[in-house]
Amino acid sequence: MSTAIVFGATGVSGIACLRALLQTPVSEYKSILAVSRRAPALDANDNRVKHVNVDLMGPVEIIADGLRKAGGADAAHVFFYSYIAKEEEEDLVETNRKLFSHSLEALAQVATKLQVLLLQTGYKYYGVHKGGEYLATYPFQESAPRHQGLNFYYVQEDMLKDAAKKGGYHWIVSRPNFILGESKGNFMSLAVTLGQYASLLKYLDKSLIFPGSSATYNLPYDFSTANHNAAHQLFLVKNEKAYDRAFNIHDGKPMRFSDLWPKVADYFGLSLDSPPAGDAPDPSKIGKEVVLLHSSAEFAQQNESAIDEYSKKHDLDPSASKYATWEFLDFATSRTWSDQGSLDAARSVGWTKDSDIWGQGFKPVFDAMREDKIIPRSA
Structure with a gap:
Protein backbone atom coordinates (compact mmCIF):
# COMPACT_ATOMS: atom_id res chain seq x y z
CA MET A 1 0.00 0.00 0.00
CA SER A 2 1.53 3.28 -1.12
CA THR A 3 0.63 6.82 -2.08
CA ALA A 4 0.58 8.40 -5.55
CA ILE A 5 0.94 12.13 -6.22
CA VAL A 6 -0.51 13.73 -9.35
CA PHE A 7 0.70 17.24 -10.18
CA GLY A 8 -1.61 19.14 -12.54
CA ALA A 9 -4.59 17.09 -11.41
CA THR A 10 -7.28 19.21 -13.08
CA GLY A 11 -5.84 19.07 -16.59
CA VAL A 12 -6.88 16.62 -19.28
CA SER A 13 -3.91 14.34 -18.53
CA GLY A 14 -4.12 14.76 -14.76
CA ILE A 15 -7.80 13.79 -14.65
CA ALA A 16 -7.09 10.76 -16.82
CA CYS A 17 -4.33 9.70 -14.43
CA LEU A 18 -6.59 10.12 -11.39
CA ARG A 19 -9.27 8.00 -13.05
CA ALA A 20 -6.72 5.30 -13.85
CA LEU A 21 -5.43 5.32 -10.27
CA LEU A 22 -8.97 5.05 -8.93
CA GLN A 23 -9.41 1.83 -10.90
CA THR A 24 -6.59 0.25 -8.89
CA PRO A 25 -7.35 -1.58 -5.63
CA VAL A 26 -6.80 0.02 -2.23
CA SER A 27 -4.16 -2.62 -1.62
CA GLU A 28 -2.10 -0.95 -4.35
CA TYR A 29 -2.69 2.74 -3.63
CA LYS A 30 -4.04 3.67 -0.23
CA SER A 31 -3.99 7.40 -1.02
CA ILE A 32 -3.92 9.62 -4.11
CA LEU A 33 -2.85 13.25 -3.74
CA ALA A 34 -4.27 15.59 -6.40
CA VAL A 35 -2.08 18.70 -6.59
CA SER A 36 -3.82 21.66 -8.26
CA ARG A 37 -5.25 25.10 -7.59
CA ARG A 38 -8.82 23.81 -8.05
CA ALA A 39 -10.25 20.56 -6.75
CA PRO A 40 -10.53 18.05 -9.61
CA ALA A 41 -14.04 17.29 -10.85
CA LEU A 42 -14.15 13.49 -10.76
CA ASP A 43 -16.94 11.18 -11.85
CA ALA A 44 -16.43 8.87 -8.86
CA ASN A 45 -16.44 9.69 -5.17
CA ASP A 46 -13.46 7.93 -3.63
CA ASN A 47 -12.08 8.97 -0.26
CA ARG A 48 -8.58 7.98 -1.36
CA VAL A 49 -8.29 11.24 -3.31
CA LYS A 50 -7.01 14.17 -1.29
CA HIS A 51 -6.82 17.62 -2.86
CA VAL A 52 -3.59 19.57 -2.22
CA ASN A 53 -4.34 23.20 -3.01
CA VAL A 54 -0.99 24.87 -3.62
CA ASP A 55 0.53 27.29 -6.11
CA LEU A 56 3.56 25.64 -7.69
CA MET A 57 4.96 29.06 -8.55
CA GLY A 58 4.82 29.99 -4.87
CA PRO A 59 7.28 29.30 -2.02
CA VAL A 60 8.70 25.77 -1.88
CA GLU A 61 8.04 25.60 1.86
CA ILE A 62 4.30 26.07 1.33
CA ILE A 63 4.22 23.39 -1.37
CA ALA A 64 6.15 21.00 0.86
CA ASP A 65 3.87 21.73 3.81
CA GLY A 66 0.78 21.00 1.72
CA LEU A 67 2.22 17.68 0.53
CA ARG A 68 3.36 16.74 4.02
CA LYS A 69 -0.03 17.39 5.63
CA ALA A 70 -1.77 15.31 2.95
CA GLY A 71 0.48 12.29 3.54
CA GLY A 72 3.06 12.87 0.81
CA ALA A 73 5.77 11.26 2.94
CA ASP A 74 4.42 7.86 1.85
CA ALA A 75 4.53 8.64 -1.87
CA ALA A 76 6.06 5.91 -4.02
CA HIS A 77 4.97 7.20 -7.46
CA VAL A 78 4.70 10.77 -8.71
CA PHE A 79 3.10 11.82 -12.02
CA PHE A 80 3.87 15.34 -13.22
CA TYR A 81 1.54 17.05 -15.75
CA SER A 82 1.60 20.68 -14.58
CA TYR A 83 2.13 23.24 -17.31
CA ILE A 84 1.75 27.00 -17.79
CA ALA A 85 1.34 28.30 -21.35
CA LYS A 86 3.30 31.38 -22.42
CA GLU A 87 3.56 33.01 -25.84
CA GLU A 88 7.24 33.95 -25.73
CA GLU A 89 9.59 30.97 -25.79
CA GLU A 90 12.04 32.34 -23.22
CA ASP A 91 9.13 33.04 -20.86
CA LEU A 92 7.72 29.56 -21.52
CA VAL A 93 11.04 27.94 -20.67
CA GLU A 94 11.66 29.96 -17.51
CA THR A 95 8.10 29.68 -16.18
CA ASN A 96 7.93 25.90 -16.57
CA ARG A 97 11.48 25.50 -15.29
CA LYS A 98 10.44 27.29 -12.10
CA LEU A 99 7.20 25.31 -11.88
CA PHE A 100 9.07 22.01 -12.03
CA SER A 101 11.96 23.15 -9.86
CA HIS A 102 9.66 24.14 -6.99
CA SER A 103 7.88 20.80 -7.24
CA LEU A 104 11.11 18.79 -7.22
CA GLU A 105 12.46 20.74 -4.23
CA ALA A 106 9.24 20.19 -2.28
CA LEU A 107 9.29 16.47 -3.07
CA ALA A 108 12.91 16.24 -1.93
CA GLN A 109 11.84 17.59 1.46
CA VAL A 110 8.78 15.37 1.86
CA ALA A 111 8.71 12.24 -0.33
CA THR A 112 11.69 10.36 1.10
CA LYS A 113 10.22 6.98 0.04
CA LEU A 114 9.81 8.01 -3.59
CA GLN A 115 10.53 5.21 -6.05
CA VAL A 116 9.60 6.65 -9.46
CA LEU A 117 8.81 10.11 -10.84
CA LEU A 118 7.14 10.20 -14.26
CA LEU A 119 7.25 13.45 -16.24
CA GLN A 120 4.96 13.91 -19.23
CA THR A 121 6.44 15.99 -22.03
CA GLY A 122 5.59 15.39 -25.70
CA TYR A 123 6.50 15.45 -29.36
CA LYS A 124 7.81 19.00 -29.14
CA TYR A 125 10.96 17.19 -28.07
CA TYR A 126 11.28 16.24 -31.75
CA GLY A 127 10.77 19.76 -33.08
CA VAL A 128 7.19 19.32 -34.32
CA HIS A 129 6.37 22.86 -33.19
CA LYS A 130 9.12 24.25 -35.43
CA GLY A 131 9.38 22.03 -38.52
CA GLY A 132 12.06 22.14 -41.17
CA GLU A 133 15.61 21.61 -39.94
CA TYR A 134 14.37 21.26 -36.35
CA LEU A 135 12.48 18.03 -37.03
CA ALA A 136 13.93 14.73 -35.88
CA THR A 137 14.18 11.81 -38.32
CA TYR A 138 10.98 9.79 -38.85
CA PRO A 139 9.76 7.79 -37.09
CA PHE A 140 10.72 9.75 -33.99
CA GLN A 141 12.92 7.71 -31.66
CA GLU A 142 13.37 8.57 -27.99
CA SER A 143 17.14 8.72 -28.55
CA ALA A 144 16.83 11.39 -31.26
CA PRO A 145 19.33 14.26 -30.94
CA ARG A 146 17.94 17.51 -29.57
CA HIS A 147 17.23 20.34 -31.97
CA GLN A 148 19.04 23.67 -31.77
CA GLY A 149 17.61 26.46 -29.63
CA LEU A 150 15.30 26.59 -26.65
CA ASN A 151 12.90 23.84 -25.60
CA PHE A 152 11.50 23.68 -22.08
CA TYR A 153 11.13 19.90 -22.36
CA TYR A 154 14.91 19.62 -22.56
CA VAL A 155 15.28 21.74 -19.45
CA GLN A 156 12.73 19.73 -17.47
CA GLU A 157 14.08 16.35 -18.54
CA ASP A 158 17.60 17.34 -17.45
CA MET A 159 16.24 18.60 -14.14
CA LEU A 160 14.39 15.32 -13.61
CA LYS A 161 17.48 13.20 -14.20
CA ASP A 162 19.57 15.31 -11.81
CA ALA A 163 16.89 15.25 -9.09
CA ALA A 164 16.41 11.47 -9.42
CA LYS A 165 20.14 10.87 -9.08
CA LYS A 166 20.33 13.05 -5.97
CA GLY A 167 17.13 11.65 -4.47
CA GLY A 168 17.90 8.01 -5.14
CA TYR A 169 14.77 7.30 -7.17
CA HIS A 170 14.03 6.39 -10.79
CA TRP A 171 12.77 8.66 -13.56
CA ILE A 172 10.52 8.06 -16.58
CA VAL A 173 9.61 10.48 -19.37
CA SER A 174 6.36 9.98 -21.32
CA ARG A 175 6.01 11.68 -24.72
CA PRO A 176 2.46 11.74 -26.18
CA ASN A 177 1.18 13.80 -29.13
CA PHE A 178 -2.16 15.59 -29.70
CA ILE A 179 -3.65 14.49 -26.36
CA LEU A 180 -7.38 13.77 -26.63
CA GLY A 181 -9.48 14.17 -23.51
CA GLU A 182 -11.83 16.38 -21.54
CA SER A 183 -11.71 17.76 -18.02
CA LYS A 184 -14.32 20.07 -16.54
CA GLY A 185 -12.87 23.55 -16.30
CA ASN A 186 -9.67 22.70 -18.17
CA ASP A 222 -0.12 10.40 -34.17
CA PHE A 223 -2.85 11.04 -31.60
CA SER A 224 -2.67 10.10 -27.93
CA THR A 225 -5.94 9.51 -26.10
CA ALA A 226 -5.55 10.69 -22.49
CA ASN A 227 -7.00 7.55 -20.87
CA HIS A 228 -4.70 5.38 -23.00
CA ASN A 229 -1.70 7.52 -22.00
CA ALA A 230 -2.59 7.18 -18.33
CA ALA A 231 -2.89 3.39 -18.55
CA HIS A 232 0.52 3.27 -20.21
CA GLN A 233 2.06 5.53 -17.58
CA LEU A 234 0.76 3.43 -14.69
CA PHE A 235 2.14 0.39 -16.47
CA LEU A 236 5.56 2.05 -16.73
CA VAL A 237 5.96 3.08 -13.09
CA LYS A 238 5.37 -0.53 -12.01
CA ASN A 239 7.76 -1.98 -14.59
CA GLU A 240 11.45 -2.03 -13.65
CA LYS A 241 12.39 -2.45 -17.32
CA ALA A 242 10.99 1.04 -17.93
CA TYR A 243 13.02 2.85 -15.28
CA ASP A 244 15.34 5.68 -16.30
CA ARG A 245 14.04 5.79 -19.87
CA ALA A 246 11.85 7.90 -22.15
CA PHE A 247 8.87 6.50 -24.06
CA ASN A 248 6.72 7.71 -26.91
CA ILE A 249 3.03 6.92 -26.51
CA HIS A 250 0.27 7.18 -29.08
CA ASP A 251 -2.86 5.24 -29.97
CA GLY A 252 -1.09 2.66 -32.10
CA ASP A 339 3.99 13.70 -36.57
CA GLN A 340 5.02 10.06 -36.40
CA GLY A 341 6.79 8.44 -33.48
CA SER A 342 8.01 4.90 -32.94
CA LEU A 343 6.45 2.70 -30.26
CA ASP A 344 9.37 0.27 -30.32
CA ALA A 345 10.55 1.33 -26.86
CA ALA A 346 7.09 0.89 -25.33
CA ARG A 347 6.70 -2.50 -27.01
CA SER A 348 10.13 -3.58 -25.77
CA VAL A 349 9.00 -3.35 -22.13
CA GLY A 350 5.78 -5.26 -22.72
CA TRP A 351 3.22 -2.61 -23.70
CA THR A 352 0.88 -4.18 -26.26
CA LYS A 353 -2.29 -2.10 -26.08
CA ASP A 354 -3.64 0.30 -28.70
CA SER A 355 -6.55 2.74 -28.69
Missing part, protein backbone atom coordinates in the same frame (compact mmCIF):
# COMPACT_ATOMS: atom_id res chain seq x y z
CA PHE A 187 -10.04 21.96 -21.86
CA MET A 188 -6.57 22.11 -23.42
CA SER A 189 -7.33 19.50 -26.03
CA LEU A 190 -7.50 19.62 -29.81
CA ALA A 191 -10.77 17.67 -29.67
CA VAL A 192 -12.44 20.26 -27.44
CA THR A 193 -11.69 23.14 -29.81
CA LEU A 194 -12.69 21.06 -32.83
CA GLY A 195 -16.01 20.29 -31.13
CA GLN A 196 -16.68 23.98 -30.60
CA TYR A 197 -15.63 24.81 -34.14
CA ALA A 198 -17.96 22.20 -35.64
CA SER A 199 -20.85 23.29 -33.40
CA LEU A 200 -20.47 26.92 -34.44
CA LEU A 201 -20.34 25.98 -38.13
CA LYS A 202 -23.50 23.91 -37.66
CA TYR A 203 -25.29 26.83 -36.00
CA LEU A 204 -24.31 29.10 -38.89
CA ASP A 205 -25.38 26.47 -41.46
CA LYS A 206 -21.89 26.20 -42.95
CA SER A 207 -19.83 23.22 -44.06
CA LEU A 208 -16.94 21.78 -42.05
CA ILE A 209 -14.11 23.90 -43.43
CA PHE A 210 -10.58 22.58 -42.98
CA PRO A 211 -8.24 25.40 -41.86
CA GLY A 212 -5.14 24.13 -43.66
CA SER A 213 -4.21 22.94 -47.12
CA SER A 214 -4.52 19.59 -48.84
CA ALA A 215 -0.92 18.88 -47.84
CA THR A 216 -1.80 18.81 -44.14
CA TYR A 217 -5.18 17.18 -44.81
CA ASN A 218 -3.50 14.09 -46.23
CA LEU A 219 -0.54 13.72 -43.84
CA PRO A 220 -0.48 11.05 -41.10
CA TYR A 221 -0.44 12.24 -37.47
CA LYS A 253 -1.29 3.96 -35.64
CA PRO A 254 -1.55 7.46 -37.13
CA MET A 255 -4.69 9.07 -38.54
CA ARG A 256 -5.00 11.51 -41.42
CA PHE A 257 -7.30 14.51 -41.20
CA SER A 258 -8.79 13.24 -44.45
CA ASP A 259 -10.06 10.27 -42.40
CA LEU A 260 -11.02 12.28 -39.32
CA TRP A 261 -12.84 15.17 -41.00
CA PRO A 262 -15.68 13.07 -42.52
CA LYS A 263 -16.27 11.43 -39.11
CA VAL A 264 -16.53 14.85 -37.45
CA ALA A 265 -18.86 16.08 -40.20
CA ASP A 266 -21.10 13.05 -39.74
CA TYR A 267 -21.19 13.43 -35.94
CA PHE A 268 -22.30 17.05 -36.13
CA GLY A 269 -24.46 16.70 -39.22
CA LEU A 270 -22.26 18.91 -41.38
CA SER A 271 -21.44 18.82 -45.07
CA LEU A 272 -17.85 18.83 -46.33
CA ASP A 273 -16.29 21.35 -48.67
CA SER A 274 -15.18 20.05 -52.04
CA PRO A 275 -12.25 19.92 -52.01
CA PRO A 276 -12.36 20.01 -48.19
CA ALA A 277 -8.81 21.26 -47.72
CA GLY A 278 -8.33 23.95 -50.32
CA ASP A 279 -5.40 24.17 -52.70
CA ALA A 280 -2.07 22.38 -52.50
CA PRO A 281 0.78 24.67 -51.36
CA ASP A 282 4.02 25.32 -53.18
CA PRO A 283 6.10 22.09 -52.92
CA SER A 284 9.02 24.12 -51.56
CA LYS A 285 6.93 24.90 -48.43
CA ILE A 286 6.14 21.28 -47.57
CA GLY A 287 7.79 20.26 -44.33
CA LYS A 288 8.95 23.78 -43.56
CA GLU A 289 6.04 26.21 -43.41
CA VAL A 290 2.53 26.61 -42.02
CA VAL A 291 -0.09 27.04 -44.75
CA LEU A 292 -3.28 28.38 -43.17
CA LEU A 293 -6.10 29.03 -45.63
CA HIS A 294 -9.18 29.37 -43.39
CA SER A 295 -8.29 30.52 -39.88
CA SER A 296 -10.64 29.11 -37.24
CA ALA A 297 -9.38 31.79 -34.84
CA GLU A 298 -10.41 34.57 -37.21
CA PHE A 299 -13.70 32.82 -37.88
CA ALA A 300 -14.47 32.62 -34.15
CA GLN A 301 -13.53 36.27 -33.65
CA GLN A 302 -15.76 37.36 -36.53
CA ASN A 303 -18.68 35.39 -35.07
CA GLU A 304 -18.45 36.29 -31.39
CA SER A 305 -22.03 37.51 -31.39
CA ALA A 306 -23.20 34.23 -32.93
CA ILE A 307 -21.32 32.30 -30.25
CA ASP A 308 -23.17 34.30 -27.58
CA GLU A 309 -26.48 33.72 -29.33
CA TYR A 310 -26.22 29.99 -29.64
CA SER A 311 -24.77 29.68 -26.12
CA LYS A 312 -27.86 31.35 -24.70
CA LYS A 313 -30.20 29.46 -27.02
CA HIS A 314 -28.87 26.10 -25.85
CA ASP A 315 -28.26 27.13 -22.22
CA LEU A 316 -24.54 26.36 -22.44
CA ASP A 317 -21.85 26.89 -19.83
CA PRO A 318 -21.25 30.68 -19.95
CA SER A 319 -17.51 30.05 -19.82
CA ALA A 320 -17.61 27.60 -22.73
CA SER A 321 -16.10 30.02 -25.24
CA LYS A 322 -13.00 30.33 -23.04
CA TYR A 323 -12.25 26.63 -23.39
CA ALA A 324 -11.32 26.85 -27.07
CA THR A 325 -7.68 27.19 -28.14
CA TRP A 326 -8.32 28.40 -31.68
CA GLU A 327 -4.71 29.18 -32.52
CA PHE A 328 -3.74 25.63 -31.61
CA LEU A 329 -6.43 24.20 -33.91
CA ASP A 330 -5.13 26.41 -36.71
CA PHE A 331 -1.54 25.35 -36.13
CA ALA A 332 -2.35 21.65 -35.83
CA THR A 333 -4.26 21.67 -39.12
CA SER A 334 -1.92 23.84 -41.17
CA ARG A 335 1.61 22.51 -40.53
CA THR A 336 2.96 20.88 -43.67
CA TRP A 337 4.86 18.12 -41.85
CA SER A 338 3.79 14.91 -40.18
CA ASP A 356 -9.18 3.84 -31.21
CA ILE A 357 -8.50 7.50 -32.06
CA TRP A 358 -12.11 8.16 -33.03
CA GLY A 359 -14.08 5.76 -30.87
CA GLN A 360 -12.05 6.24 -27.67
CA GLY A 361 -10.65 9.69 -28.38
CA PHE A 362 -12.63 12.29 -30.32
CA LYS A 363 -16.16 10.89 -30.00
CA PRO A 364 -16.13 10.48 -26.19
CA VAL A 365 -14.83 14.04 -25.88
CA PHE A 366 -17.67 15.37 -28.05
CA ASP A 367 -20.17 13.30 -26.03
CA ALA A 368 -18.78 14.68 -22.75
CA MET A 369 -18.88 18.24 -24.09
CA ARG A 370 -22.57 17.81 -24.84
CA GLU A 371 -23.20 16.34 -21.41
CA ASP A 372 -21.33 19.21 -19.73
CA LYS A 373 -23.15 21.83 -21.83
CA ILE A 374 -20.02 23.03 -23.58
CA ILE A 375 -21.66 22.43 -26.95
CA PRO A 376 -25.37 21.86 -27.79
CA ARG A 377 -26.75 18.35 -27.44
CA SER A 378 -28.17 18.69 -30.93
CA ALA A 379 -28.44 21.24 -33.72
